[in-house]
Amino acid sequence: MSEMVLHGYWRSSAAYRVRIALNLKGIGYRQVGHDLRAGEQRDPAYLAIAPHGLVPALEHEGQILIESPAILEWIEAKWPEPPLLPDTPDAAAKVRTIGALIGCDIHPLNNLRILTRLRDQFDASNPQVKDWIAHWIGEGFGALEQLIARDGGVHAFGDTPTLADCYLVPQVYNAERYNVDLGAFPRILAAADAARSLPAFAAAHPDLQPDFG
Structure with missing residues (x-):
């Protein structure tokens, strides 16, 4: 499995959600920080990854995912154990x-x-x-x-x-x-x-x- 990269910002609560889910699943990842206070989320290089200019974004095996709700659902679907959604x-x-x-x-x-x-x-x-x-x-x-x-x-x-x-x-x-x-x-x-x-x-x-x- 190629390295998973989480683009975020240490104080972003949306990125915080994703870190928790990845940790609960035991999934390894590398973090790349983008200082929102300095406007780094609007850097053209980052906008090429996340066109909306927000964090988090997740890179994995050639895929780029944005928006924490979609990322969390994707994590749950791809790594169902331990489950973070009930089975009913x-x-x-x-x-x-x-x-x-x-x-x-x-x-x-x-x-x-x-x-x-x-x-x-x-x-x-x-x-x-x-x-x-x-x-x-x-x-x-x-x-x-x-x-x-x-x-x-x-x-x-x-x-x-x-x-x-x-x-x-x-x-x-x-x-x-x-x-x-x-x-x-x-x-x-x-x-x-x-x-x-x-x-x-x-x-x-x-x-x-x-x-x-």
């Missing part, structure tokens, strides 16, 4: 629901390019930006807390790690990074802490990545 359609849909709530409804609103536009085009102050972040995380986490209450166990869904946890842990990291008050979300925190205690999640932490800094 109903349960798998619930795991995907958690992933979509985070990946579609929470994370994009607090992405770096959104926050930059709020500052540059609408003169938002840092307190206003932090309020924006806290609002949308709180809105999403309110629903997520209920979903975990319904179907969570040790983890966000059931008692083993799933794709739901691959999404959850980076989003909790983002919330904690911006000092969002998570006191109203004990089930989210318990699930995140259970996942973060596992080596695959711990090794994926942003601070441990080669481009950290």
Whole structure:
């Protein structure tokens, strides 16, 4: 098998999701960092890999994959053990629901390019930006807390790690990074802490990545 290359950025929660999944599957990979703060994602060489100018992108055996939801599903399909999706359609849909709530409804609103536009085009102050972040995380986490209450166990869904946890842990990291008050979300925190205690999640932490800094 040719070397797998993950293009990312140490603090990107979308790249963080993919690192977790690869680690859980025991798949080796090399990382190439692109500093989003410096605009390296818009370098022509990287745009030739990922035309949308976002991370992550994954190169493997001549294939280039972009967008973390597609990459995660591809990983699960290509390396089904250990499974990160339940084996029944109903349960798998619930795991995907958690992933979509985070990946579609929470994370994009607090992405770096959104926050930059709020500052540059609408003169938002840092307190206003932090309020924006806290609002949308709180809105999403309110629903997520209920979903975990319904179907969570040790983890966000059931008692083993799933794709739901691959999404959850980076989003909790983002919330904690911006000092969002998570006191109203004990089930989210318990699930995140259970996942973060596992080596695959711990090794994926942003601070441990080669481009950290």
